[in-house]
Amino acid sequence: MKTYRVGTITMAIILIALGTIIFISQISGVLAIDMIMKLWPLMLILLGLEILYFRYKSKDDEVVIKYDVFSIFLVMFILFTNLVLYTLSEIGMIERLREYI
Secondary structure: OEEEEEOHHHHHHHHHHHHHHHHHHHHHOOOHHHHHHHHOHHHHHHHHHHHHHHHHHOOOOOEEEEEOHHHHHHHHHHHHHHHHHHHHHHOOHHHHHHHHO
């Protein structure tokens, strides 16, 4: 019986993407927060695709799918952090913080 851990691949892709976004923002001058706020729904899409992929792949075999709770927790933490940042941006707090800095 095989065991698949769902969430690990998504976490790896998200860490690579965030590192790339931060690197691009340092080189180009584009704010990383602006890019992250536009791309955060991709985390949910990736996690859903990973779950569907392993479900589809394992439908013929006797496979146990375990959710990598730590990776999913980190993905959700990043998601909620981005939602808070987006909310702060919408009410004008990010702009005030930029002016203050």
